[in-house]
Amino acid sequence: MPTTTGGLAPAVEVRGLRKSYGGKAVLDGLDLEVRRGECFALLGPNGAGKTTTIEVLEGVRRRDAGEVAVLGEDPATAGRAWRARIGVVSQGEGAGQALSVRETLDHFARYTSTPRPTDELLAAVGLKEKADTRVGRLSGGQRRRLAVALGVQGRPELVFLDEPTTGMDPVARRQFWQLVRDLRAGGTTVLLTTHYLDEAAELADRVGVIAGGRLVEVAPPAELGAALRREATVRWRDDGGWRAVPTETPAAVLRDLLAAHPHAEVLGLTVTRPDLEDVYLQLVATPGGEPR
Numbered sequence: 001m002p003t004t005t006g007g008l009a010p011a012v013e014v015r016g017l018r019k020s021y022g023g024k025a026v027l028d029g030l031d032l033e034v035r036r037g038e039c040f041a042l043l044g045p046n047g048a049g050k051t052t053t054i055e056v057l058e059g060v061r062r063r064d065a066g067e068v069a070v071l072g073e074d075p076a077t078a079g080r081a082w083r084a085r086i087g088v089v090s091q092g093e094g095a096g097q098a099l100s101v102r103e104t105l106d107h108f109a110r111y112t113s114t115p116r117p118t119d120e121l122l123a124a125v126g127l128k129e130k131a132d133t134r135v136g137r138l139s140g141g142q143r144r145r146l147a148v149a150l151g152v153q154g155r156p157e158l159v160f161l162d163e164p165t166t167g168m169d170p171v172a173r174r175q176f177w178q179l180v181r182d183l184r185a186g187g188t189t190v191l192l193t194t195h196y197l198d199e200a201a202e203l204a205d206r207v208g209v210i211a212g213g214r215l216v217e218v219a220p221p222a223e224l225g226a227a228l229r230r231e232a233t234v235r236w237r238d239d240g241g242w243r244a245v246p247t248e249t250p251a252a253v254l255r256d257l258l259a260a261h262p263h264a265e266v267l268g269l270t271v272t273r274p275d276l277e278d279v280y281l282q283l284v285a286t287p288g289g290e291p292r
């Protein structure tokens with residue numbers, strides 16, 4: 001596949017990816033590019049095909065059609081050397097139940113040429129106090145933390161994080177965010193899926209929204225849905241009711257409004273613009289108003 005930039009090829013290049021289950025198309029010509037060193041967040045409703053996409057990129061799911069290059073190789077045919085360059089944190093639980101957290105990390109370290117030290121990993125994911133606890137006794141959120149530790153143990157160039165913070169408490173989520181920032185600062189490319197828009201806004205350089213089997217928009221979080229964000233709404237109380245005026249020129253609306261009330265306070269006056277969640281909901285909505 002041709003590289004699009006003069007320097008390093010993108011970490012991930014996908015063109016026209018198709019995948020159906022039982023004759024039903026889940027991915028219907030998806031294009032995606034993840035640049036080296038960026039954190040890219042994939043958003044989309046339940047069943048949109050985020051996990052399917054990630055699994056194709058990891059080389060654990062076959063695609064029906066399309067061109068895919070991950071770190072310059074086709075994951076469907078890439079070998080062990082390629083696999084050692086990627087890190088995977090999937091939605092499943094993975095690790096066995098009988099070993100302790102430390103034993104689990106030490107065990108998997110043997111399969112890695114230059115593993116991050118176990119104590120460093122335990123600290124990074126906030127599991128120091130649980131180091132000697134059996135995996136079977138961990139809470140759901142603690143298991144997610146262990147999965148994250150295992151995913152980054154081999155110092156991958158590219159890490160896939162499929163809904164990494166599902167089930168984590170707010171403190172653990174923030175710890176995890178710091179871990180992702182540290183990975184990125186160290187040059188690791190991160191591709192994550194999430195249903196938390198604050199997480200995408202916090203971590204991602206760019207966000208992509210999957211809906212209807214394709215990527216419907218890609219942009220930095222603050223610019224997602226730029227056209228949708230242009231329209232502001234001016235609201236105020238009037239004769240006991242609420243008035244709401246959608247407008248692309250709120251200052252002009254305010255000037256007229258204040259001119260009409262030169263001496264009185266305008267009650268309940270606000271000017272709002274759609275936030276990331278409003279924009280996301282519009283991007284994934286079908287004409288009928290249901291998520292597609």
Ligand SMILES: Nc1ncnc2c1ncn2[C@@H]1O[C@H](COP(=O)(O)OP(=O)(O)OP(=O)(O)O)[C@@H](O)[C@H]1O
Pocket residue numbers: 021022026044045046047048049050051052053
């Ligand atoms: N092995 C499979 N066999 C049949 N259908 C499948 C299989 N795996 C996934 N699907 C279907 O494909 C669609 C996309 O699933 P996928 O897990 O990729 O979505 P997702 O965007 O990750 O969803 P979520 O946000 O709920 O995790 C869903 O409708 C799912 O039921």
